[in-house]
Amino acid sequence: MKVVSAIKRVPEEIQLRLQTRFPEATFVFCHGMGEAKDSLEEADVFITYGEDLDKEKIQTAKKLKWIMVLSAGMDRMPFGEIAKRDILITNVRGIHAQPMAEYAISMLLQVSRKAKTLLEQEKNEEWNRRPVMQEISGKTMVLLGTGAIPQEVARLAKAFHMRTVGVSKSGKIRPYFDKVVPVNQLDLVLPSGDFVVAALPSTPETEGLLLEEHFNKMAAHTIFLNMGRGDLVSSEVILNAVRDGEIAHAVLDVFEEEPLPEGHPFWREENITVTPHLSGISPHYVPRGFDIFEENLAVFLSGEGELKNMIDPKRGY
Amino acid sequence: MKVVSAIKRVPEEIQLRLQTRFPEATFVFCHGMGEAKDSLEEADVFITYGEDLDKEKIQTAKKLKWIMVLSAGMDRMPFGEIAKRDILITNVRGIHAQPMAEYAISMLLQVSRKAKTLLEQEKNEEWNRRPVMQEISGKTMVLLGTGAIPQEVARLAKAFHMRTVGVSKSGKIRPYFDKVVPVNQLDLVLPSGDFVVAALPSTPETEGLLLEEHFNKMAAHTIFLNMGRGDLVSSEVILNAVRDGEIAHAVLDVFEEEPLPEGHPFWREENITVTPHLSGISPHYVPRGFDIFEENLAVFLSGEGELKNMIDPKRGY
Structure with missing residues (x-):
């Protein structure tokens, strides 16, 4: 053998x-x-x-x-x-569930707690307590997908006393979700998400699933995070949503084109955080x-x- | 009335x-x-x-x-x-328990997952997946103090499957701690800490509690975090511990002198992260x-x- x-x-x-x-x-x-x-x-x-x-x-x-x-x-x-x-x-x-769930929580904390600004201040040796930080505790997280990875994200979200709402094909309830709805009710749950976290695989059903109308439904303070596949939503839709203030911030680990080319507008957009497809690395x-x-x-x-x-x-x- | x-x-x-x-x-x-x-x-x-x-x-x-x-x-x-x-x-x-616990988890994630490096790469529009990130899950956290604040940190640490070891005056076991030892056994538990988190108030007993010998006992990969009071340990002891590689990183929210003055060596030390006493702000x-x-x-x-x-x-x- x-x-x-x-x-x-x-x-x-x-x-x-x-x-x-x-x-x-x-x-x-x-x-x-x-x-x-x-x-x-x-x-x-x-x-x-x-x-x-x-x-x-x-x-x-x-x-x-x-x-x-x-x-x-x-x-x-x-x-x-x-x-x-x-x-x-x-x-x-x-x-991938454990590293990806850590990635999601880590990035939501990073954006909510103004890490970019604080690191900039540190570099300038500036003692400034005024940046307004948000807690992630007690918020509502809408998760696209309810499989092993979103479930592990939801488990950690519950530890931070969040409300967790899942969106899946079947709408079947899963552990660590307060509620799961079928994908045809996506529109109805998006407005409640302080955080909208996508961890969907690439399938014919998920390709291009998120459109401009979905970002219009989100709250202006929403942080959108995609660590599934880049073909879930077009770069243009994300860029417009952030620039028009439909959402507050996008954290992106996956892209339509990878590696994300130098000069792509995502890199320099203040309210977009780019990471090089590393959420699953451990x-x-x-x-x-x-x-x-x-x-x-x-x-x-x-x-x-x-x-x-x-x-x-x-x-x- | x-x-x-x-x-x-x-x-x-x-x-x-x-x-x-x-x-x-x-x-x-x-x-x-x-x-x-x-x-x-x-x-x-x-x-x-x-x-x-x-x-x-x-x-x-x-x-x-x-x-x-x-x-x-x-x-x-x-x-x-x-x-x-x-x-x-x-x-x-x-x-303060909830914001301070978020601060602690947030900063341990930030350092372990190389946020500084990744944000630097983003600024340079550099797609580079090589920075070696560590997970915080499954690690051992030694907490100085076992009151409301360290207990909330320990609760979140348990959600990340960490082992939590507390150090207190009495050594009495508390919720979310796997083990609590009295302060005279501090030396014995420090070597096991991947993370050593201090959230102690300033009292005659805690003032100057941590000395060079304690940092010598910590592992070379330890991340030390102080969000209690700055008089727990002298700036010189921390600086030497980091520069001599006794520990990997120090995250400091409190200082002997606050505001931390411009030009203080902490600001520019690569393996020290300074935040302006904000862990309790919410x-x-x-x-x-x-x-x-x-x-x-x-x-x-x-x-x-x-x-x-x-x-x-x-x-x-």
Whole structure:
């Protein structure tokens, strides 16, 4: 039984732990796909970020029974070939929830508490207590999406005594939400949001979902935050909403075009904060991914229990 | 029954609410002490920030039975005169807990997630995902003090899955702390703190409590945050600890000398973040203070129940 990993820089501690716990398996830790592809022919299990996997590589890996994808996005997966061969496929869905929820709370605090202004004052050695800061506690947060990531944001929002309103396809109530409405009631809940937080994946339904009319519905003091996908709303709509004072501030981690090019008007707009698609980045990413892998490997080898985060290659999620 | 307030800019909504709820009382809302002092002679109840109250004013207020101090610090109160006349005195102890807890979490996120660097990149229109951010989730927070303010910080820290260790005079366990030790065991718990947060009042016991040896005990990655009082630790000790790499960063809201003078080395030290004693500032301060006053006024007028936050003028707290 051979496990091949294409993940770069897997901490030695994790490598040792796996080899000790599963002596029946041989582990080959490679530094990226360039190195891993020579071992693919022998691999029963393959660990990958997914973006470097194509049909040819799947065909080379004749013994392959399970692909563990250390990512949540599965856009580039050769699902046809995987389905044909009945290869199991799992991912690390949910792994982004914690860093992304921290990102959201962190950025809402940063904007509400005037961090930009205070850091500027510090640079000027200026003792000035007049900038008017807002608390985030007790506010209302409208969340677009109610999956693992928005749920973790809502959990932290509740710790800050916020009211949490979710918007989802089904409108089904979820933990940490005071209320969830279906997407056709989006208009009705937007005006109540001191914060409107979007953490939606890119699907045909979410592409271009937010329009000018939605920003018109928001309160003038609303902080809008998008950490899902950039195609949720056009740059022009956001820019106009901020410039016309329809909302107070936009925090953007995702964009129609990434990297956001130098010279894009977002960079210099006072009431837009740009971060370079980093909400999901965490120093704990690889360890957390391998924790899920380790649980799944125990199931895979013993045949007992159920694999976590199984993907249906026919549906792609 | 006359209630005189020296608090500036009390929202009209609050004035109306009080007058409607307590028709037996006449309310005089003055714009500061300058205006209020002419009504003092008639006042049964006086609402003040406290710093403008002296022995002479108490003597003028011949009918005064209760002073409501809209502050937590009582340093300048003429307690001798108050005690002699058996005047009741209450304050707004605990009102700072929520904004100060937000401040602490906000600043730990700001430093851990490299906000300074990211804002600098934004200014330079630079898309760069390499700055290594740390999560605050799952870390250990050592809190100096276990009163209302540190307890609220600990509550939020628990929401971020942190381990919370308190240090107090008694070492008595408190809500939201995983462990509390008496101050003579300070040395033993400091090494475990990813974050060391001080929210101690100024007393003879806390003055100069933290010495060089304590910073030597902290981990090199520790973020130290002081939002209590500046006399807890000398500027020199903090500066050396940061410059010698005994700790990674200091977040300071309070100082030996306030305002922190221009040219002070703290301003320009890369790993020190200075804020101008603002952790307790909140746009909700006056409404929250009047909420406590309103509760107390109902008790005062009916004689039923107990006044909240009574101060013993002989002890001064």
